[in-house]
Amino acid sequence: MxxxxxxxxxxxxxxxxxxxxxxxxxxxxxxxxxxxxxxxxxxxxxxxxxxxxxxxxxxxxxxxxxxxxxxxxxxxxxxxxxxxxxxxxxxxxxxxxxxxxxxxxxxxxxxxxxxxxxxxxxDVIPLIQESRNDALFKLKNHAKDLKGKNIVCIDIEATNISTDPEADIIQVSACDINGKELFNQLINPGYDIPENEKHNITTDMVQGEPSLTEAWDQIHDTLLNADIVLAYSTESDFMYLEKSAEKKLLRFELDYNTWLDAAELSKDLIGAMRWHSEKMYWFFKTPKLTHAYEVILEKPFPGDAHDALADARATVDLFNAMLEKGTQSKVEEKKPKKKQEQITNNPFAALAQLK
Structure with a gap:
């Protein structure tokens, strides 16, 4: 024993x-x-x-x-x-x-x-659950509101992050809500492309490709004519286009209000919650596209995660899967609490309650 x-x-x-x-x-x-x-x-x-x-x-x-x-x-x-x-x-x-x-x-x-x-x-668990329910309700509404709309999904590869004023676009790709390619354009920035872990595009690959100025009209007008421009992290993609237009003196008529961010939706739906120890508040961490895709679709990320067209198509698949989750959910909008009526014999107090 x-x-x-x-x-x-x-x-x-x-x-x-x-x-x-x-x-x-x-x-x-x-x-x-x-x-x-x-x-x-x-x-x-x-x-x-x-x-x-x-x-x-x-x-x-x-x-x-x-x-x-x-x-x-x-x-x-x-x-x-x-x-x-x-x-x-x-x-x-x-x-x-x-x-x-x-x-x-x-x-x-x-x-x-x-x-x-x-x-x-x-105590943090109810905060997580509330965020998930809010995300599902938002997706449920998007599924209704976006029916029949012309949705264009875009992704951009660049020489550096969007906050770098020297960053140049080197690939722009777009597809429709079904993943059909609308354009897939490599861009020649006019100089040797520095190595960057965020993309796999080399100087040799862009030889013979148009400059952004030459390709601009197709890119700009496809986005301008869309009812909704979808992207994973709209802020950075919009910034690339806006700064490039300003730098190269190109016309720019795009409205950020028509852009929809799949990253924000996935953050609310599956993002990991974090505690900001300096500012003392909770926040949800935005998942990478590859992670969000694999969690929500429950299958491996397809293709190259650093190719603009592959990322645009993956974003569409992710977005459609999130819409489906919203549609199938039983979540309903929270009704505001009814104010309890106070009984009073004072006519002036009663009048104040009606205001």
């Missing part, structure tokens, strides 16, 4: 912080210092330890039991991910020790559920 047992260790230097709850709500989280230890007997050296993984709370409906079951399939030893059954097998070749560890698993799981429950009971 063995006295071996599984013990939940919590060796954190400080209590659970709300920002950890928020991260786990969307991303899943390994917390340093929270481990499972296989102990051969009280006071004896551990047989084996593994780190505990807290799964994404939303994915498992904030249910501690479901989360604990998932957590036990993803223990980590160094870089290796291992399930609790394999962990027990690895602890010892002694069948009595293994049997004792298995016997203690139910109690260990209960303790793990209690730990996870502290995440699920956090």
């Amino acid at each position: 063995s006295n071996a047992q599984l013990i939940l260790l919590d060796k954190r230097n400080q209590p659970l912080k709300e920002y950890l709850v928020a991260v786990a709500a969307s991303d899943g989280l390994n917390i340093k210092g929270v481990e499972v230890m296989a102990s051969p007997a009280k006071g004896e050296k551990s047989l084996l330890n593994a780190n505990i993984y807290i799964p994404p709370l939303e994915k498992f409906d904030y249910n501690p039991k479901k989360l604990a079951v998932e957590s036990l399939t993803k223990l980590t030893i160094g870089e290796e991910i291992i399930a609790i059954e394999a962990f027990i097998e690895r602890c010892s070749e002694d069948e009595a020790v293994r049997a004792a560890l298995k016997k203690s698993l139910a109690r260990f799981t209960k303790n793990l559920e209690k730990l996870i429950k502290t995440f699920c009971d956090s």
Whole structure:
């Protein structure tokens, strides 16, 4: 007979912080210092330890039991991910020790559920749920309002980020709401393209391609004639076009009010919540296009994430999938609370209530 047992260790230097709850709500989280230890007997050296993984709370409906079951399939030893059954097998070749560890698993799981429950009971969880409901309601309305509209989805690759005044456009691509290509144009900036991890476009690739001035009319007018211009991060794409037009003295009649940002919608729908420690407020982190696509469509991102046409088509697929989620949701607009009527015999007070 063995006295071996599984013990939940919590060796954190400080209590659970709300920002950890928020991260786990969307991303899943390994917390340093929270481990499972296989102990051969009280006071004896551990047989084996593994780190505990807290799964994404939303994915498992904030249910501690479901989360604990998932957590036990993803223990980590160094870089290796291992399930609790394999962990027990690895602890010892002694069948009595293994049997004792298995016997203690139910109690260990209960303790793990209690730990996870502290995440699920956090005051921040209702904020997350409210944001998701608001996002679904917004998407539900978009699905109704955008029917029959001419929607053009655009993506731009450039030599640097949009806030850099020296950045130049080197690819502009657009497709319709069904992913049909409207244009896919490489742009020759007139100089050697510096290497940049944000795109894969080289100087050789743009040789013989038009300058932005030569390609401008098709790009500008396609966007101008759209009812809605869709993009993933509209602010940067609009800024590229506006600054380029100003720099090259090109006509510019685009209205940012007709642009719709798929990144903002995905942020509200699946973005991970973060705590801004300096400014002391919660915010949702905007997911990358590749991440949003894979989470919402539940399949790998197609093609090259640094090609403008591939990104535009992926944005359309993502947007249509989000609209579908909004349409299928049961969420309704929150009705404003009715003001409670106050009964009074004072005619002047009664008159004031009517104002």
